[in-house]
Amino acid sequence: MKSETTGRNTWKSRTGFILAAIGSAVGLGNIWRFSYLTYENGGGAFLIPYLIALLTAGIPLLILEFGIGHERFGSAPLAFHKISPRWEWLGWWPLLFTMFGIVLYYSAVIAWCIDYLFFSTTLAWGDDPNSFFFNSFLQVTSSPFEIGAIRMPILIALLVVWVVNWIIIVRGVGPGIELANKIFMPLLLILTLALVFWSLTLEGAMVGVSAYLTPDFSKLSDPMVWVSAYGQIFFTLSLGFGIMIAYASYMPYESNMTGSAIITALANSGFSLLSGFGVFALLGFMSANQGIALEDVVQESIGLAFVAYPKAISLLGTAGPLFGVLFFLSLTVAGISSSISIVEAFVSGIEDKFAINRELLATLLCLLGFAGGLIFTTQGGLLWLDIVDHFINNYGLIVAGLLECLAVGWFFKIDIIRNHLNKVSKLQLGTWWNWIIKFALPIFLSIILVNQLFRELLGAYGKYSWESLIGIGWSWIGISLLLSFVLAVQPWKTNNHLQNGRGEELK
Ligand code: PFF
Numbered sequence: 001m002k003s004e005t006t007g008r009n010t011w012k013s014r015t016g017f018i019l020a021a022i023g024s025a026v027g028l029g030n031i032w033r034f035s036y037l038t039y040e041n042g043g044g045a046f047l048i049p050y051l052i053a054l055l056t057a058g059i060p061l062l063i064l065e066f067g068i069g070h071e072r073f074g075s076a077p078l079a080f081h082k083i084s085p086r087w088e089w090l091g092w093w094p095l096l097f098t099m100f101g102i103v104l105y106y107s108a109v110i111a112w113c114i115d116y117l118f119f120s121t122t123l124a125w126g127d128d129p130n131s132f133f134f135n136s137f138l139q140v141t142s143s144p145f146e147i148g149a150i151r152m153p154i155l156i157a158l159l160v161v162w163v164v165n166w167i168i169i170v171r172g173v174g175p176g177i178e179l180a181n182k183i184f185m186p187l188l189l190i191l192t193l194a195l196v197f198w199s200l201t202l203e204g205a206m207v208g209v210s211a212y213l214t215p216d217f218s219k220l221s222d223p224m225v226w227v228s229a230y231g232q233i234f235f236t237l238s239l240g241f242g243i244m245i246a247y248a249s250y251m252p253y254e255s256n257m258t259g260s261a262i263i264t265a266l267a268n269s270g271f272s273l274l275s276g277f278g279v280f281a282l283l284g285f286m287s288a289n290q291g292i293a294l295e296d297v298v299q300e301s302i303g304l305a306f307v308a309y310p311k312a313i314s315l316l317g318t319a320g321p322l323f324g325v326l327f328f329l330s331l332t333v334a335g336i337s338s339s340i341s342i343v344e345a346f347v348s349g350i351e352d353k354f355a356i357n358r359e360l361l362a363t364l365l366c367l368l369g370f371a372g373g374l375i376f377t378t379q380g381g382l383l384w385l386d387i388v389d390h391f392i393n394n395y396g397l398i399v400a401g402l403l404e405c406l407a408v409g410w411f412f413k414i415d416i417i418r419n420h421l422n423k424v425s426k427l428q429l430g431t432w433w434n435w436i437i438k439f440a441l442p443i444f445l446s447i448i449l450v451n452q453l454f455r456e457l458l459g460a461y462g463k464y465s466w467e468s469l470i471g472i473g474w475s476w477i478g479i480s481l482l483l484s485f486v487l488a489v490q491p492w493k494t495n496n497h498l499q500n501g502r503g504e505e506l507k
Contacts, residue, residue: 003252006073008073008249008250009172009173009174009250009348010173010174010250010251010252011173011174011178011250011251012174012178013178014251014255014256014260015182016174016178016181016182017178017247017248017250017251017255017260018260018263018264018267019178019181019182019185020177020178020181020247020341021244021247021260021264022181022185022264022267022268022271023177023180023181023184023185023337023338023340023341024238024243024244024247024337024338024341024342025236025237025238025264025265025267025268025338026185026188026267026268026271026334026337026338027106027236027238027334027335027337027338028106028109028110028113028331028334028335028338029232029235029236029338030236030268030271030272030275030334031272031275031279031305031330031331031334032301032302032304032305032331033232033235033236033301034050034232034236034272034275034276035272035275035276035279035280035304036298036301036304037228037229037232037301038050038212038276038280039279039280039283039298039304040228040301041219041222041224041225041228041229042215042216042218042219042220042225043211043212043213043214043215043216043280044211044212044213044214044215044216045215045216045217045218045219045220045225046219046225046228046229047215047273048215048220049220049225049226049228049229049230050229050232050233050269051269052229053226053229053230053232053233054233054265054269056436056440056441056444057230057233057234057401057441057444057445058233058234058236058237058239058265058269059261059262059265060433060436060437060441061237061239061240061401061404061405061437061441062237062239062244062261062264062265063257063258063261063262063421063429063433064404064405064408064417064437065239065244065245065248065404066244066245066248066257066258066260066261066421067248067257067417067418067420067421068080068083068245068248068404068408068417069244069245069246069247069248069249070248070249070251070255070257070420070421070424071416071417071420071421072249073249074245074249074352074496075091075242075245075246075249075345075348075349075351075352076090076091076092076094076095076242076245076246076345076349077091077092077095077349077352077353077487077488078091078249078349078352078353078496078497079091079245079249080407081488081497082497083407083408083411083412084407084411084412085497087407087411088488089484089485089487089488090400090403090404090407090484091242091245091349091488092349092483092484092487092488093396093400093480093481093484094240094241094242094396094397094400095241095242095342095345095346095349096480096483096484096487097392097396097476097477097480098241098242098243098342098345098392098396099342099343099345099346099365099369100368100372100480101388101392101396101476101480102241102342102388102389102392103339103342103343103369104369104372104373104375104376104388105373105376105381105384105385105388105389106335106338106339107158107161107162107165107335107339107369107373108154108158108373108376108377108381108385109335109385110157110161110331110332110335110336110339111154111157111158111160111161111373111377112137112154112157112306113305113328113331113332113335114157114160114161114328114332115137115153115154115157116305116306116310116324116328117324117325117328117329117332119310119324120310120313120320120321120323120324120325120327120328121321121324121325122321123310123313123314123320123321123324125310125314127314129306129307129308129310129311129314130299130303130307132310133303133306133307133310134382137151137153138151138154138379138381138382139151139379140379140380140382140383141379141380141383143380143383143465143468144380144383144384144387144464144468144472145380145467145468146379146380147375147378147379147380147381147384148378148379148380149378149379150374150377150378151377151378151379151381154376154377154381155374155377158370158373158374158376158377159370161335161336161339162366162367162369162370162373163366164336165336165339165340165343165366165369166362166363166366168180168336168340169340169343169344169347169362169365169366170358170359170362170363172358173250173344176340177340177341177344180336180337180340181337184333184336184337185337187333188330188333188334188337189271191326191329191330191333192271192274192275192278192330193274194326195275195278195323195326195327195330196274196275196277196278196281198278198323199277199278199279199281199282199285200277200278200281202281202282202284202285202316203285203288203289204284204285204286204287204288204289205281205282205284205285206281206284207284207287207288207294208280208281208282208283208284208285208287208294209277209280209281209284211280211283211284211294212276212277212280223451226448227448227451227452230398230444230445230448231393231394231397231398231448234393234397234398234401235393235397236268236269236272237264237265237268238338238341238342239397239401240396240397240398240400240401240404241341241342241345241397241400242342242345242349242400243341243342243344243345245345246344246345246348246349247341247344247345249348253424254424255424256424256425256426256427257421257424257425258421258422258425258426258427258428258429259425259426259427262427279304282308282309282312283297283298283308285312285315286308286311286312286315289315290315302382305331309324309327310324313327343362343365343366343369346365347361347362347365352494352496353487353490353492353493353494353496353497354490354493354494355493355494383464383468384472386462387461387462387464387468387469387472387473388472388473388476390461390462390473391473391474391476391477392476392477394452395449395452395477396477396480398445398448398449398452399449401441401445402441402442402445402446402449405437405438405441405442405445406442408437409434409437409438409442410438414434414437414438415434418433418434461473
């Protein structure tokens, strides 16, 4: 649906916008990534840095991204071009590495969830879910350069993921994305509530819950716990992706943007905290049932959803298959509502600059997404996923967030954004917000970045060779950066960059 006055796509309602933003934020990351990080980083102790990161980085940056998209009135590339043509590349870069990085492997993980939804009905993993996952299902090779064959079940499910993405996106902002989220988000909440309450009734559940809620304060002195908390906040709120900027640009002028950012951030973290109860209750049940310590139930992060959960599903007896179907369905729904958001953000960027027909674009991007995802359906796919995920999350998102703060805080009048937000929103931002964007966030993010780089130099990530880290990880970042400059220097095929579109003079 396009606005009659501005000609830009618009949401049908504020609720629709907030649900779509929550849909982007709530994803696979909230269910397995959050729970695993909490588990690994001292249970309840992790909640402290997590909440501090939410308040000091997540909410201020989400407000910034909503503010940029709404005030500059454009997708990320257009909005940054209007900040200064020199910064346009910063709008393209995250779109490129997210669309052709995160989403390619993210959709492969959604594909695994679809496969596991079916496996749950027959408990196909038998007595050894670990060996089933790595050896029978993925058939992982020993090096990323040994890609092996494509795994058919993953390929078929990946096709389903991209067809669903396409059906939603091609319908447009209101009838596609907004409607999908209006169905997906309530469905996800119901599924999650059912799973959490079910898990809480299991024997041993309280042991897990008490580990979840009991902080181990000694962990707080470990800088890695803080790095993980800030990294998770970026990923979970889809910050530094360019998505929230595009979504905010579809809001009409009179919209409470600051309030919407706070609701989105709190709903997203509330969802993580809620699903954490379910995960920990289930881990408590497994530890009681198998007589092993809670710390030993899960070995690897990816293993939480695809090894520990299947094991628990088998232990549930006749109700197991139903539990499994609900769990993997909830992951699938959460994943798809996130993946559509980046494709939309990319479509929006190209549409703004090159005025290409959106149906054609959506079709092309979904085809490219599927084709690019093929590498993650191969036997070497898990290793590629691990490397790409490591580099994009630890460098791409953090650097994009850092540059966003610097571009707006230091090379632009940040008060233009703050005054605009204050004019349209009920909640008023004080100058403290400028301070966070100009000083606090750049300092936090630089510390995290230096820490990561240092660790990178001290030893190769994982057990991968330097060739694979450079050939896959660094080059993924480098190529997307290069392409962002190429896109930024292309001439504009529209006049969008010359006007603010809301009929006011561009400051
Ligand atoms: N916020 C999402 C999550 O926590 O799972 C991350 C995400 C991934 C968002 C991929 C968007 C996306 F396209």
